[in-house]
Amino acid sequence: DTEVTQTPKHLVMGMTNKKSLKCEQHMGHRAMYWYKQKAKKPPELMFVYSYEKLSINESVPSRFSPECPNSSLLNLHLHALQPEDSALYLCASSQPGGTVGYTFGSGTRLTVV
Amino acid sequence: AQSVAQPEDQVNVAEGNPLTVKCTYSVSGNPYLFWYVQYPNRGLQFLLKYITGDNLVKGSYGFEAEFNKSQTSFHLKKPSALVSDSALYFCAVTGTYKYIFGTGTRLKVLA
Numbered sequence: 001d002t003e004v005t006q007t008p009k010h011l012v013m014g015m016t017n018k019k020s021l022k023c024e025q026h027m028g029h030r031a032m033y034w035y036k037q038k039a040k041k042p043p044e045l046m047f048v049y050s051y052e053k054l055s056i057n058e059s060v061p062s063r064f065s066p067e068c069p070n071s072s073l074l075n076l077h078l079h080a081l082q083p084e085d086s087a088l089y090l091c092a093s094s095q096p097g098g099t100v101g102y103t104f105g106s107g108t109r110l111t112v113v
Numbered sequence: 114a115q116s117v118a119q120p121e122d123q124v125n126v127a128e129g130n131p132l133t134v135k136c137t138y139s140v141s142g143n144p145y146l147f148w149y150v151q152y153p154n155r156g157l158q159f160l161l162k163y164i165t166g167d168n169l170v171k172g173s174y175g176f177e178a179e180f181n182k183s184q185t186s187f188h189l190k191k192p193s194a195l196v197s198d199s200a201l202y203f204c205a206v207t208g209t210y211k212y213i214f215g216t217g218t219r220l221k222v223l224a
Binding site: 004006040041042043045048056088090092099100101102103104105106107109 | 217
């Protein structure tokens with residue numbers, strides 16, 4: 001299995017809702033990442049997990065809460081989001097260090113209304 | 114600080130012609146360089162990488178890239194473009210754990 005699977009593909013949520021994005025990989029990668037991508041812009045790193053521990057938080061607002069239950073799963077919990085948080089959220093995985101390249105999921109298109 | 118630059122927002126090329134998508138980098142130490150492609154509403158797909166060794170790197174879908182240390186460049190090339198190559202291309206440099214992406218170049222291959 002050489003894929004990173006993200007669910008759901010699309011999500012519309014109100015500003016008072018709580019929702020979660022899910023990411024799963026079975027490539028044995030021990031580093032997993034959340035990126036946010038606005039239209040026609042490069043992805044922006046949000047969080048890095050290495051060996052199931054949070055290693056990098058790029059000063060992301062607390063309304064985004066990551067979780068890594070095990071080496072194959074990565075969640076992003078969303079609460080009280082703002083319309084400007086609407087974006088494509090990408091999950092990626094790699095071996096720690098990233099020198100062999102990342103494998104990205106297809107993303108979740110999030111719209112906050 | 115590490116950075117990459119993609120000087121062209123868009124590149125247009127006729128089908129069958131060679132294509133080049135430009136990338137320059139600024140890093141301290143030896144660079145790890147990557148190219149990714151993104152189709153609409155999809156994640157990024159890995160094309161190729163340069164870590165060390167031969168300056169000409171071959172990757173997926175017939176793409177290749179040439180690492181030029183003196184010009185600090187890592188241009189993406191393909192000898193004969195296909196309409197299906199039309200997509201958004203990102204150059205990236207990485208240290209530990211973090212990619213620095215370029216701003217992206219939209220490639221449009223015209224039939």
